[in-house]
Amino acid sequence: MVSGNTLAEIAALIGDVARANILSALMDGRALTASELAWHSGVSPQTTSGHLAKLSEANLIAMTRQGRHRYYRLASPEVAQAIEALMSVASFGPKRHRPLGPKDEALRNARTCYDHLAGRLGIAVADALTEKNYIVLSESAGAVTNEGQRFLCDLGIDLQERRGHHRALCRTCLDWSERRPHLAGRLGAALCARMFELGWVERIKDSRALAVTPTGKSGLEEFFGITEQSS
Amino acid sequence: MVSGNTLAEIAALIGDVARANILSALMDGRALTASELAWHSGVSPQTTSGHLAKLSEANLIAMTRQGRHRYYRLASPEVAQAIEALMSVASFGPKRHRPLGPKDEALRNARTCYDHLAGRLGIAVADALTEKNYIVLSESAGAVTNEGQRFLCDLGIDLQERRGHHRALCRTCLDWSERRPHLAGRLGAALCARMFELGWVERIKDSRALAVTPTGKSGLEEFFGITEQSS
DNA sequence: AGGACGTTTCGGCCGTCGCCGAAGCGTTCC
DNA sequence: GGAACGCTTCGGCGACGGCCGAAACGTCCT
Incomplete structure (x- = not known):
């Protein structure tokens, strides 16, 4: 040993x-x-x-x-990242897809990934922020622009670093269902937490899946220009 | 399930x-x-x-x-990433470090990680490029600046996308020995490959570890301003 | 053709580890 | 205090899976 x-x-x-x-x-x-x-x-x-x-x-x-x-x-977030990476590898493979029930569908639509958003919703948010030039995702990486800072501030999001814990501001994380990167890091966590606070999303019972509330629907449209990402 | x-x-x-x-x-x-x-x-x-x-x-x-x-x-690179993430988790833990022999020391100094550089050398390269404003690593992410493009071109590095394979230009990868990000993605791979071509680094027998050649030493100093990163 | 080599397949042995029933310890509530 | 509850420990059973020896298959060399 x-x-x-x-x-x-x-x-x-x-x-x-x-x-x-x-x-x-x-x-x-x-x-x-x-x-x-x-x-x-x-x-x-x-x-x-x-x-x-x-x-x-x-x-x-x-x-x-x-x-x-x-x-x-x-x-730790590192553990979450390792698991996510494994899931990503796991969903590759030429294996036939298992028939995906409504639960699976909900997961693919929106879910939490450790402490940030994933699924179609996560992708849509990342795309919207990129579209409006609030963040720059140079390939799989990310930085927040000055306009982005303001926007996030307006949303009530505080990106201050927590005590000691050096954690990346804006990481990306490969979405296992969509095969595209969504936002992780402090930014991803803060966005996710804020959406819960604002009542935009709610957890679906016994699942990592999320449901977008009516409030959330209008909020997402108003602030992010996201209209409909459900199946 | x-x-x-x-x-x-x-x-x-x-x-x-x-x-x-x-x-x-x-x-x-x-x-x-x-x-x-x-x-x-x-x-x-x-x-x-x-x-x-x-x-x-x-x-x-x-x-x-x-x-x-x-x-x-x-x-695939995804597999490599998953394994690297696991290694990162594995080397955490409050367990006592095993006594590290000369082989381990060589690994920590410079090694390949899938297809890019890691260890102290990998970190030094990432730091040097950041220092000179050739790349911008906004936290754990990265983009190549215009000066960076020129610099890489001078080095003889071609960053053209390979056929089909959408691969991120500049990813970062958490170094398991140094606990800091080094360069991965196409950029990391290209840098690593070029250093082999130029004879700057050589593989150490039966190991992922790399040795920096005399040519490499002067090259690293001239182009990157890296003087000495060995233990 | 014959032989060396690299690699895989087969068969059987054996250890490891996941599993549950039963019981033990600590906490909370009436 | 006593009972219900949450969680863990113990003991024994059973099976999955890793391991090697022997042998087969394919390729290359002379």
Whole structure:
């Protein structure tokens, strides 16, 4: 046992169906209790507990106690990024697509990816900001323009760096369903958080999928010029 | 059962020590024969063959026959990115560092990451280009300036898009040893390739590590203002 | 043709790990 | 205090999958 965490060890942790389900469930950035995760994982609470212990041990997830509950969340944006990258690879392949039900359709339409927007909505937002010259996505990268700063400020978005945590302002993240980059980084997180605050989007029960509210619809049209991105 | 299935499958493939060794060996972007990979993987040729079949089946690697040899390579930059992201997560952790030998030190100094430069050299190049305003890395993203275009042209670097393959011009990639972004994308690949052409860097035997040649030393100083980045 | 070499296929062994039932520990509520 | 609840630990079962030896297939060389 020379090295602490090796590539194979980390990948093996993600490479179990139950644990992959757990991590997928945590990909929306929220913290969930052990029981909720047991539900998502598809195995018994005892087994889930074992999985959670292993994931914690390897620092893929972090835990905070709260009364008799234990809340688990992804340990860092890096973990989310690795999982997203794997999902991206996973959805390649010449495999036949499984028939996609309404749930899948909702996911493709709009969802959270760790702490930012993804799916068609995420893409539309990135496109709109680019279109209006608020951000410049030089290929898969991004910077916020001065007009962009103002616009975001008008929207009530604060891009101040959080304590210590050096986190990129504007990253892009390859969308596994759309195969195009959407906005991540502090900007992506702030946009997503603000849309929740404004009541533009709501979580769909038991899912990473999002629903755009009527308020959201008009807001997206007014501020972003996004009319309709649903299927 | 949403996307968890395939996520777990892919991760499980990477999550075996022998296969992880194979993929790591291929991370330098070259194509290797089955026997060479057997050597890297640490298991017998028969077993390696089985692993290679599984990796091919899942489209993580691709194969081309050449005489009685079969050359395997990573199937796509996306695969490389996913592995790099996993490595990044893997090297986190509060675990004690293993004592790093001279080989490890060489890797940290300069190496290839799929098809571009990484390690201290990769970081130094990214820093130098930023310093001289040839590229703008707005946080973790990047664009090439007009002066940059000229500079790269002078160096003999052609950034024309390859056939069909939409690939980002200037991506960044988190360096697992330095914890800072280095240049990836077409730009990173072109820079790396050109340095090989010019004889600035050479591969160290049986390793992803690179050695900077005397020519390279003066070239790096003249064109990039990089004096010494070795330990 | 024969032999060396690179690679794959087959068969069987064995360890690892995921799984659940039962039980234990800590917290909350009545 | 006692009961319900949330979560974890323990023990034992079962199976999936990685491993190698032996052998087959294809290619190249002389």
